[in-house]
Amino acid sequence: MRRALRWMVVGAVAACGVGCDDGGGGEAAEPDAQLGDAAPVTPDGSAADARPGDAPDAGDPGGACGATVGGGLAWTAPDGLAAPVEGGTPARDPACAADAWLTHLRGWIVDQDGRPIEGAKAQACVRRAPDEQLNCLSPADTGGDGVFTIAVPEGGGNRCMRRLAMRTLAPNCGSATLYCRLDVPAPDAADSVLRTPTPFTLVDTTPAVVLPPEGDPEVARTVVFADGLELDVTPGRFYAEGEGYVGLGAAAVAPDAQGLCFAGEVADFSALYAFYPEGDVEGTPFPVRLPNTAGLPAGAPVEFLTLGGLDCTLDAENRIEEGVWAVSGTGTVSADGTQVVSDAGGGVPCLTWLGYRPR
Amino acid sequence: MRRALPLLLVAAAGCLEAGHGGFLDAGAPLIDAGTADAAGPRAAYPTTGIGAGVGDVLADVEFLDADGAPFALRDVFFDEAERVMLVSTAAGWCAACIEEQPKLNALHAEYGDEGLFVLVAFFEDSSFAAADVRDADRWRDRHELAFTVVADTDGAFGAYYDTALAPMTMLVEVPTMRILSIQTGFDEAMVRAVIASRLGGDR
Numbered sequence: 001m002r003r004a005l006r007w008m009v010v011g012a013v014a015a016c017g018v019g020c021d022d023g024g025g026g027e028a029a030e031p032d033a034q035l036g037d038a039a040p041v042t043p044d045g046s047a048a049d050a051r052p053g054d055a056p057d058a059g060d061p062g063g064a065c066g067a068t069v070g071g072g073l074a075w076t077a078p079d080g081l082a083a084p085v086e087g088g089t090p091a092r093d094p095a096c097a098a099d100a101w102l103t104h105l106r107g108w109i110v111d112q113d114g115r116p117i118e119g120a121k122a123q124a125c126v127r128r129a130p131d132e133q134l135n136c137l138s139p140a141d142t143g144g145d146g147v148f149t150i151a152v153p154e155g156g157g158n159r160c161m162r163r164l165a166m167r168t169l170a171p172n173c174g175s176a177t178l179y180c181r182l183d184v185p186a187p188d189a190a191d192s193v194l195r196t197p198t199p200f201t202l203v204d205t206t207p208a209v210v211l212p213p214e215g216d217p218e219v220a221r222t223v224v225f226a227d228g229l230e231l232d233v234t235p236g237r238f239y240a241e242g243e244g245y246v247g248l249g250a251a252a253v254a255p256d257a258q259g260l261c262f263a264g265e266v267a268d269f270s271a272l273y274a275f276y277p278e279g280d281v282e283g284t285p286f287p288v289r290l291p292n293t294a295g296l297p298a299g300a301p302v303e304f305l306t307l308g309g310l311d312c313t314l315d316a317e318n319r320i321e322e323g324v325w326a327v328s329g330t331g332t333v334s335a336d337g338t339q340v341v342s343d344a345g346g347g348v349p350c351l352t353w354l355g356y357r358p359r
Numbered sequence: 360m361r362r363a364l365p366l367l368l369v370a371a372a373g374c375l376e377a378g379h380g381g382f383l384d385a386g387a388p389l390i391d392a393g394t395a396d397a398a399g400p401r402a403a404y405p406t407t408g409i410g411a412g413v414g415d416v417l418a419d420v421e422f423l424d425a426d427g428a429p430f431a432l433r434d435v436f437f438d439e440a441e442r443v444m445l446v447s448t449a450a451g452w453c454a455a456c457i458e459e460q461p462k463l464n465a466l467h468a469e470y471g472d473e474g475l476f477v478l479v480a481f482f483e484d485s486s487f488a489a490a491d492v493r494d495a496d497r498w499r500d501r502h503e504l505a506f507t508v509v510a511d512t513d514g515a516f517g518a519y520y521d522t523a524l525a526p527m528t529m530l531v532e533v534p535t536m537r538i539l540s541i542q543t544g545f546d547e548a549m550v551r552a553v554i555a556s557r558l559g560g561d562r
């Protein structure tokens with residue numbers, strides 16, 4: 001069931017355009033729908049779909065991965081978003097006259113069908129003003145309506161801020177961690193509570209369909225994902241907590257899919273992929289080959305873009321900050337036009353979200 | 360020269376804006392490291408004045424280090440070569456902590472031989488689970504840290520700061536184990552000023 005659901009949601013997301021929410025709420029995919037269902041296997045024929053913490057089915061009231069609550073689709077803001085915050089909102093520090101002043105961050109987390117996820121985590125890192133020192137706030141859990149509230153502590157001067165990045169996830173559940181940069185309010189904004197206008201959508205990934213045994217971790221091997229994405233992974237250079245290499249999964253996501261907090265930044269992407277688990281690639285990026293679903297002409301040059309995450313290094317000197325899309329390499333459409341292939345030295349610098357577009 | 364060093368520390372403290380962290384204030388009796396060292400060998404870990412604030416004595420706490428070996432703060436205290444300890448908390452979910460690690464390595468390289476002991480207390484992984492030795496080991500390896508990393512599985516250092524924020528940076532005067540400063544975040548200029556005021560006199 002888990003496998004069927006995960007294939008189903010990938011298909012649903014891939015097929016979901018901006019028109020999905022014409023009426024302010026999309027239709028949840030039927031639980032029995034199986035789009036492209038197939039058993040992921042390893043080369044030795046064993047099933048590759050075995051992760052701890054399998055998410056509960058839609059409507060399941062609980063589970064290690066939180067519950068997606070059936071019925072109450074929440075592409076639109078739940079009532080809890082507008083509720084007053086507990087304890088009120090302290091007055092602005094007069095010293096913070098030229099920057100944003102925030103005491104709370106509130107938003108809501110949904111699955112790719114728009115259902116709120118209970119028990120998901122939301123976490124923020126802020127660059128405080130005026131020194132732009134980066135500090136990270138402890139995570140907040142979502143409630144039954146998917147809503148979370150992060151209180152920005154009084155100490156540390158972090159309520160006066162310049163930039164803000166969010167990390168939302170359902171730990172160890174197979175969904176791609178989402179990073180978003182949020183626009184901080186204008187310095188003269190009256191409300192010190194930032195309520196996000198759109199949900200944070202966690203996309204479920206599908207385990208790799210070909211996952212060679214880990215073997216010698218310093219040897220590269222090709223991992224194949226459900227839609228034909230091929231990644232040449234050297235496990236010993238993949239730094240990720242939790243399942244790491246053996247838990248690898250991916251999902252193709254339509255760049256114009258509902259609920260992407262970075263929608264405006266990926267609108268011109270030809271394709272978009274989300275990975276699980278998140279992690280950094282030490283040294284040279286992993287070479288990648290992607291299906292040319294956009295029909296770009298043979299030999300066409302593309303550029304790859306990677307979403308910055310918790311730990312995403314472009315090279316020894318440069319990291320991609322959380323929520324920032326950065327050009328991470330170039331590629332070329334293969335001679336037969338079927339694949340987009342990363343150029344030498346390029347590819348995937350970290351496993352978060354990856355896209356490409358013509359250049 | 361050494362008598363002037365405490366004044367540098369006070370000056371550094373004066374640069375802090377209220378709410379950005381705590382330092383020994385100008386009125387607190389500052390202990391000159393040389394004076395403390397001159398008091399004699401460190402026979403017993405201080406047991407009076409223990410507390411969680413600036414100026415208090417840091418309690419002796421035991422951990423497992425990234426190799427799984429026992430490590431206690433008294434190990435630092437009893438090492439006569441150590442004069443200032445920099446404690447930094449870190450978590451796998453904390454991008455700010457990741458940014459900070461190279462700076463800690465640089466401080467260790469610059470001041471390690473002069474008596475700076477750098478300690479990272481790793482308390483949660485990227486999925487917010489309590490850290491264990493394996494996590495601490497991975498953190499150390501990942502960031503190629505040349506100093507001690509411990510698994511703060513029980514969040515012992517959480518008693519010293521607002522755990523809603525990370526990282527925390529604490530400076531401790533080793534001969535007395537008095538807490539010199541506690542900051543949320545990592546204000547490198549301020550940290551360097553304090554360390555230089557304590558250790559830079561020998562340069």
